[in-house]
Amino acid sequence: MSIKESIKRHRNEVQELRHCFLTERYAKQPELYDECDIQKLRSTDWPVWRFLRTERYNAETALEKLDRCLRWRRESDINYKRGEDVPKEFYEIGGMFTYNEDRDGTCVIYMRIKVNLKIARLNRYIKDFMTFVIDRVDQRTNESGFVVLIDLTDAGLRNADLDLCSHLIHVLRFYFPEALKHCIVYNLPWILRSFWPVVRMWIPNRHQHLVRFANKDEIQDYIDSEQLPKYLGGRCKRRFAEPPDGCRSVREISDNWGFTGDEIDGYLQIFEPHINETQRIQCLD
Template identity: 25%
Template sequence: MSGFVGNLSSDQEKMLAEVRKMLAENTDPVIQEEISKLDDSMILRFLRARKWVLNDAYKMLLDALVFRATFQEIGVEKITEESVENELKTGKSFFYGWDNGGRPVCIIRTRKHDSSQRDIQEAHRYCVYFMEKGKALLPPGIETCTLIFDMTSFSTKNMDYELVKFIVDMFQKYYPESLNKCLIVNAPWIFTGIWNIIKHWMDPITVGKVNFVKSKQLIEYIPAEHLLASYGGASTWKYTYKGITVED
């Protein structure tokens, strides 16, 4: 059995029910609202992430619920577009199109990030804002997104270890089982040493989802009509923010 809704073994059904029971008995006022919003699909993410070890999955889930309720003292769902406007107007990342499996695709253009110019708190909000946006885009039956890290023209000023560590932790601790593949496009040679640092923050399963590719290879993962022309696709779509086009 896959461990997804509608495809559970009897043991997996029992474990899901046990987590539901534990949540029902939880009286922590900080996370009661978040508990009320949980569906089986979300609980199963944490069970799969912890390989069906009940107590490990439950602790991971509680930590994620606390994160959602208390992030930057406002909570994840109260992040507004206005609070991440400086990041949004750069065009450094956006969702566009669907991969071959019908998953939303998020494109991150690293050359548009300057670690000396960003406000780290806003950058953290921006990352969570996009995670929530990705969740909202998931079609029925789809639970993961595909990331494209476009490293064309990447330089050391674009590298931001503090922010990358936050992104890795966010995926692994608070949004498990959300990543299909991470396609790192056109990585320059200077990224080799950086990658050797980053991959040690990631569990082996996550590392296995990372593929280094060239622009021309993206067509193997994303249909031409959903792939931007700059990557060899057929789409001429451009990112705009408040009516202003942000150039590639």
């Protein structure tokens, strides 16, 4: 059964949950919610149905999850974050980006783990960027959802980040339920295989089937070579690490983040080799 068919089938439950939220939660404390989200909830069924579906149509727990998500959206100001507010280096390193669609026509979000260097002071901003990318894709795709491709090519223990992985799972479960169509773990090296049993414990049993493993011979079972970036063996030459117009460098916004010039210079010295490599692989013929 398609999502649209399921929404239609459960229309009464969707309407009841919407009414319950608006009268029992929103009407009593409207300042806790963003009007952008409330308007979507009033006018479309998907933002309501997704919480019913993930809670197996338990209206009571669905209400709590919906309320929690909408409060988070207001507290985080996620609706008002802009791509150009992110330092251009976050884009140029190519750690997380959207690209072409998979064989089912679903948007794919790529994560290149080899450029995750686990710098504690940057952890918050990297998580915020991850959440921002997912939110923009979610708003664009709605019930069509998206695929996450975790590229572990050349990744090692220095890149393994259970905290970041936990954050990704948490965000997908509680703030974007039912959006993930599947997650492709690409080129998992043997040295990182011991992490999978830990990560698997964080994923509910009924969602574990969404994780698929693929190597270079199997990736095109999911994504056609014409849609796959050149650096992954595909034929698509479209650049993937391009900052939006108006992006400033991390040096220009360092004061907003509370970093000194020396700190920024130190971080850039670490990241610049990876930025340079990313720019090089974007230009593969």
